[in-house]
Amino acid sequence: MIKLTQEDFQQRRDCLAVHMGPNSIAIIATSPVAYRNRDADYKFRADSSFYYLTGFAEPEAVAVIETFETADDYTYSLFCRERNREMEIWNGYRAGIDGAIEDYEADEAYAIDLLDEKIIEKLLNKARLYYRIGHNAEFDARVSQWIKQADTQQRRGDGSPSQILQLDRILDEMRLIKSAKEIEIMQAASVISAQAHTRAMHQVRPGMMEYALEAELNYVFGQHGCVPSYNSIVGGGANGCILHYVENNQPLKDGDLVLIDAACEYEYYASDITRTFPVNGKFSPEQKVLYEIVLKAQLAAIDAVRIGNSYREPHERAVRILTEGLAALGLLKGNVDELIETEAYRQFYMHGTGHWLGMDVHDVGSYKKDGEWRSYEAGMVVTVEPGLYIAPDDETVDKKWRGIGIRIEDDVVATEHGPLILTAEVVKTVTDIEHLMAQAQH
Ligand code: GLY
Ligand code: MN
Ligand code: MN
16 A cells, blocks of 8 residues: 655655745654543554654654755754663654664654753754744743743854744645645545445444444454544434534434444545435435435535635535525525525535545645635645534424434545545445445345
8 A cells, every 4th residue: 555755754854944945943843642541641643744744653753954054955853762672662662763864864863852952052043943833832832941042042142043933834835735645645545434434334224323333434444554534423313413423322213314424544644524324225205305405515516626716616516506405495495695695504504515634634724815715726635525404403494304414525636637536435326325225235
C-alpha cells in the first residue's frame, strides 16, 4: 500500500523554508499525550502539521527549521526522546538521536530535555519567528519564556526575532492542496471505509444494537491497521436526526433507517463517509421519497466541485434541491426562492454541505479569501454531505415524516477532469442499497 517517504517530508520542509524567507526560525511541536484515566493514556497520534513536515510519529518531539542568508539554506533540527533501554522495555522502540538523523533526515538532533537550552541560541539574531500560536497553552507559555530569555540576551548585544508570525497560515495553505500521492493515500482510506459501510449493510438486522453495527465497521478498519478518523455515528431511527450522535447504544428497529457516519484514517489521512439505509433492507415510501431528494441534492452538489467554482456552490445547489423537494411534499409551504431567502429549510437542514478533508477530518485551510468564498483549485478535497432531518417531535409536519434522519456523504477531489469521488465504492441509490441488502439477507 502507498506510503509517504522521507523525500516527501523533505520536499515539504523545502517548501516551508521558501515561504518563511531568509533569517527566520519555525518551531513546531507534536501533540501532547492525552491522559485517559489513572495510568492509561489515549493512544498517541502525532499532530497533523508536525507529522506533515517530519513523518515522525513518536510523542515528545519538536521540530525546528532555521533559514539563514537565503531560504534554501536551512537547517532542520529534531528534538526527541533519547534511546533508553529500560523505558523501551516498558513502552517500546524509540528512534533516538541517531535515528532522528539517519532515518528521519534531521540535520541536527537533540534530546527533548535540551530544548529549553538549545532553542535560545537558535532564536538569537533571527528576524522572524514562525510559531503555531494557540494550540497548546503550556507550550505557548514556554515559547513566551524563550522570547523573554532571548530578549534578556539582546540587551547584551544579540538580537531576538522582532516579528512573531502565525506558522499555521503557511502550513494550512500547503496542506489544503493535496499532491497526487496524498490523493492516492486518501483514496486508500476511502476504499477501506467504503468496505466497512458495505459490510454494515450486509450485517445489519432488526434488533441489533447500534454499537454492534459499529463493531462491524471497526472490524474492517482494524483488519487494515486503521482507526476511525473521528467518533463513529451509528444512529437508528430518530437518532439519525442528532447530528453528533455518538452514544450508539440503542437497538435498531425494524422499519427504521440507520444513519452511519464513520470512516477510517490511513497513513494519517482521513476519509469521511455517511450512508443511510433501512434496518430491514427495504425503504418505506416516506423514507424513500426523502432519501431520493437528499441523493438528488448530493449528486448536484458533487457536480459543482469544479475548479474555478465558488466553495459555496455545492451548498447552494443542495439547498435549492432540498427546499424544492420539501416544498413539493408540503413539508415547507411557500415560494421556493423565499424559503431559501429566509432560510426556512433550516428546520430540516441545519448544517453546511461539506468541509475540507485531509489529515484532519475537518481539515485546515481557509474557506474565504478577502471576505469572499474561495474557488476550488486542483487538489482540494471536500466532503459533500447534504441531509434531511425531521425531528421526532416536529408537530408542524404529518406524523408519518417524523423521526426520519438522512445524510449521504462522499469525499470529492477537485481535478482538471472534474470532480473525482474517492468514496464511490459504497452504493447509495435506493435500488442498489436494497439489492445489496436483499443479497445479504439470505
Ligand atoms: N464526520 C464528521 C463530519 O461529517 O463532518
Ligand atoms: Mn463530513
Ligand atoms: Mn461525516
